[in-house]
Amino acid sequence: MAAHVHALYVHGTSPLHRAAPQCKLAATVLFVLVVVATPREALWAFGAYAVLVAAVAALARLSPAVLARRLVIELPFLAFAVFLPMVGGGERVDVVGLSLSVAGLWAAWGILAKGTLGVAAAIVMAATTPIPEILHGLERLRLPRVITAIAGFMVRYLDVTVEEARRMAIARQSRGHDPRWLWQARATAASAGTLFIRSFERGERVHLAMVSRGYDGTLPSFGATAAARDEWAWALAVPALAATVGTLAWWWLP
Template sequence: MGAGHGHRLHYHGHSRLHRAPAHLKLVALVGFMLVVVATPRELYPVFGGYALLLVAVIASTGVPFGYIGKRMVVEVPFVLFAVLMPFVATGPRTEVLGLSLSEPGLLAAWGLLAKATIGVAASLTLAATTEPLDLLRGLQRLRVPDLIVQIMAFMVRYLDVVTAEMGRMLTGMRSRGCDPRSPRHWPLLARSVGALFIRSYERGERVHLAMLSRGYDGTFRL
């Protein structure tokens, strides 16, 4: 958990939310998301209230809205799925801009987008105001199984390592005249991803052996 690893989402600040204990922030996030998910999709003003509350929290932390907005790109798969729902869902149809769309599909798409957007923004706010090491300590304090905490710790630690290795592989491909964005070269890109998986698996085995040689007994110590 050294410097330079796992801090891409964190935004340095000194707000009250930055200083709040990580385990309390985790409980608040889970509770908030349970309420959001349990809210019926037809209660449109309630979702507006959730959004205003979230905007107020982000504003109080001093984290720029653009900082959160750029990282909302992780929501793109949910957006694409929501866009398709009105076209593939069954039930009564309605005309929107000359398109025949399913009314239940439109309602389901709205619910998915609203809840996913609020959830992603809330999670990014937690990540932006909490150091990764503090999050792991918070999980330990909440009595999360130690094995899960260890997996998350290694994921944070080695995410940058694997990402950097993938970047070097893409650079090598481009230097040999291969464009990873071209469909013609996707088979080569797929083989590269497979090679990266094997390298990562082998690295995990070497790290585990190194841990055992240093007295690792299955307990994670921060």
């Protein structure tokens, strides 16, 4: 994983890859908010949202297989959705021999549909935007500089720190470390403590290196440029379409 890309990024030159990051970020967040605000009984609306996400993914030339493979991130969250129909109250129906709560089934469907659409939208955004651009976008969206600066350092040193943790795990294992119970966790915890000290000391060295290269306490801007008006219009067309669907869904609520 190189420093400027991340696990979900897919290299490309599509219109979506070239779009201004702040537009993509704003459009994604607004789209997800519209999806979350849609009543779950309006089944057709979620179909429309899925078509919209698929169309944007096609515009970005992302293969459906890549999208599907990355959607498995969501699997752990579905445990809660599975649990709801079993413990839910109210009216019950029999589904293949199991007595399930109707209210619980609706809740589970809502979580499943909205959660999947949310993850899919986030994946399309992340797949077409490298890390520096995401940081530019956040800065253009007026996030405080302290936060974008911390995030910038964090993503730059993430691989270093994660790899350091992995090397320590390998070193423990090669010395026969195979703990099975919580009271055997001391070695893992000592590694985490060492990892903190090494991270902190690396932070001190990075700071000194920056000072010796003329750092005066203010970071240069990430160099983000304003997006053109038509760029905003194209990006916001997606949440606007979704909002139209959402409004119709409320209108025709059964």
